[in-house]
Amino acid sequence: MKAVGVARALPISDPESLLDLDWPPPTPGARDLVVQVRAVSVNPADSKVRKRDSANASPRVLGWDAAGVVVEVGREVSAFHVGDEVYFAGDVTRAGSNSERCVVDERIAARKPQTLDFAEAAALPLTALTAYEALFERMHVSRTASAKTLLIVGGAGGVGSIAIQLAKVLTATTVIATASREVTRDWVTRMGADHVIDHHGDLRVQLTALGIERVDYIFCTAETDPYYARLVELVAPQGTVCFIVPAAAPVDMAPLHPKSVTIAWELMFTRARFQAPDLAEQGRILAEVATLIDAGKLRTTLTQRLSPICARTMRDAHARIESGTTIGKIAIEGW
Numbered sequence: 001m002k003a004v005g006v007a008r009a010l011p012i013s014d015p016e017s018l019l020d021l022d023w024p025p026p027t028p029g030a031r032d033l034v035v036q037v038r039a040v041s042v043n044p045a046d047s048k049v050r051k052r053d054s055a056n057a058s059p060r061v062l063g064w065d066a067a068g069v070v071v072e073v074g075r076e077v078s079a080f081h082v083g084d085e086v087y088f089a090g091d092v093t094r095a096g097s098n099s100e101r102c103v104v105d106e107r108i109a110a111r112k113p114q115t116l117d118f119a120e121a122a123a124l125p126l127t128a129l130t131a132y133e134a135l136f137e138r139m140h141v142s143r144t145a146s147a148k149t150l151l152i153v154g155g156a157g158g159v160g161s162i163a164i165q166l167a168k169v170l171t172a173t174t175v176i177a178t179a180s181r182e183v184t185r186d187w188v189t190r191m192g193a194d195h196v197i198d199h200h201g202d203l204r205v206q207l208t209a210l211g212i213e214r215v216d217y218i219f220c221t222a223e224t225d226p227y228y229a230r231l232v233e234l235v236a237p238q239g240t241v242c243f244i245v246p247a248a249a250p251v252d253m254a255p256l257h258p259k260s261v262t263i264a265w266e267l268m269f270t271r272a273r274f275q276a277p278d279l280a281e282q283g284r285i286l287a288e289v290a291t292l293i294d295a296g297k298l299r300t301t302l303t304q305r306l307s308p309i310c311a312r313t314m315r316d317a318h319a320r321i322e323s324g325t326t327i328g329k330i331a332i333e334g335w
Contacts, residue, residue: 001025002335003099004314005059006050012318017050018311021059023099032103033080034072035088038118039333040097040309041065041302042317043126043158049092050318063098064090064269067112067121077106079283087112087286089125091272098309100335107279108272110286113293116300123302123329124162128289129268129282130244131163131219135171138264139217139240146172149212151234153199154221156184158329159244161191161301163219168192169297173217176207187327191301203230215239225249235261242266303328309335 003023010017028034046062067087070080080086088109090097097104112121135141135150142148150167154160155177167175169192177188178199185196197206199222207215214236220227224247232255235241242264256263271279292298304320306313309332317330 001100002310003061004063004309004311005061005098007059009051012047012050012315012322015315018062018314018318019059020311021061021099023061026095026099026101026103028072028074028077028103029105030074030076031105031107032074033070033077033086033106033109034101034103035066035068035086035097035109036071036101037066037068037097037099037309039067039122039331041122041124041126041329041331042314042321043329044321045092045126046096047318047321061095061097061099061102063096063102064092065122065124065126066090066097066102066104067118071101073106079106080109080111085112085118086110087121087125087290089129089268089282092269093273098314105272105279106283108282108286110283110290113290115294119305119331119333120300120302122333123158123300123331124289124293125286126268127158127162127301127329128166129285130159130266131166132285132289133268134219134242134244134264134266135163135166135217138242138266139219139262141167141171141173141217143171148173148216149236150175150217150219151207151215151231152177152193152219152221153227153231155179155188155191155193155196156327157221158301158326159221160188161328162298163221164188164191164193165298169292174212176210176212176215178203184327199227203234207234218242220244223248224251229255232256232261235259237261240264301328302331304330306330306332307334309333
């Protein structure tokens with residue numbers, strides 16, 4: 001079957017950075033679904049894994065966002081049947097979804113939103129899980145307190161775009177998102193942000209102009225190093241800051257102590273990587289997101305469609321991701 005993979009860490013401009021492969025069909029484990037992939041989405045995670053892969057004994061298939069149709073189920077699968085349309089982000093320790101068929105544990109998959117096509121659905125899983133886990137499991141954002149504030153750094157990206165929506169739909173917090181260009185400011189406003197500030201400017205001055213001196217919750221979806229010191233200064237006493245990108249340099253924890261600030265880390269692959277006892281929570285979250293989508297309360301963050309799923313198109317998508325200027329999500333559909 002067709003697949004797209006990586007064998008060596010090469011710049012995306014190199015035609016061998018991603019390869020078209022003839023890949024063996026997958027065999028499901030006891031709790032696995034075999035999914036015929038209709039569409040995939042590309043995330044910064046794909047680019048990062050591709051860049052750090054050195055020479056391998058065999059190529060590796062990437063891809064951790066997909067939507068498709070179940071064509072086979074493992075012997076212990078209970079929640080899905082052949083013919084079900086599903087979406088999922090998968091498991092970074094297994095072969096990815098950039099293949100005509102892939103396997104995924106049923107506990108981290110859900111039926112795709114009925115109101116979305118496959119590309120629109122494929123744009124959601126990884127970012128929705130990251131945003132949901134960060135907001136409600138890492139930062140414990142209150143769903144009822146109306147006097148709380150949430151700052152989302154990088155509001156126009158894939159994670160930021162869905163985090164804004166989840167916060168507005170599921171909480172009563174005031175949401176401030178950062179965006180630096182007119183087009184991205186417009187985008188985060190349409191996603192539902194109450195206020196927009198420029199992350200290239202002085203964050204404190206801009207927040208003060210809004211009448212906000214300290215922020216209760218801060219979710220940084222961008223690189224940690226440029227923002228760490230500034231966000232630690234801005235967070236309110238007893239507040240929480242959540243990061244999703246490991247810091248490249250050591251960070252100073254001392255300023256957190258006087259304010260009893262909590263620093264949290266979010267990686268959506270953690271549950272699958274360590275086979276956490278609550279692994280099925282990811283399937284539940286995706287099911288909740290699908291319900292909110294179908295109820296018209298959330299929208300897909302898809303902004304670019306590419307076709308077909310092949311190495312050439314995938315290299316184009318990776319290049320766009322690496323430009324750092326993408327808004328929302330890129331999906332690739334069809335073989």
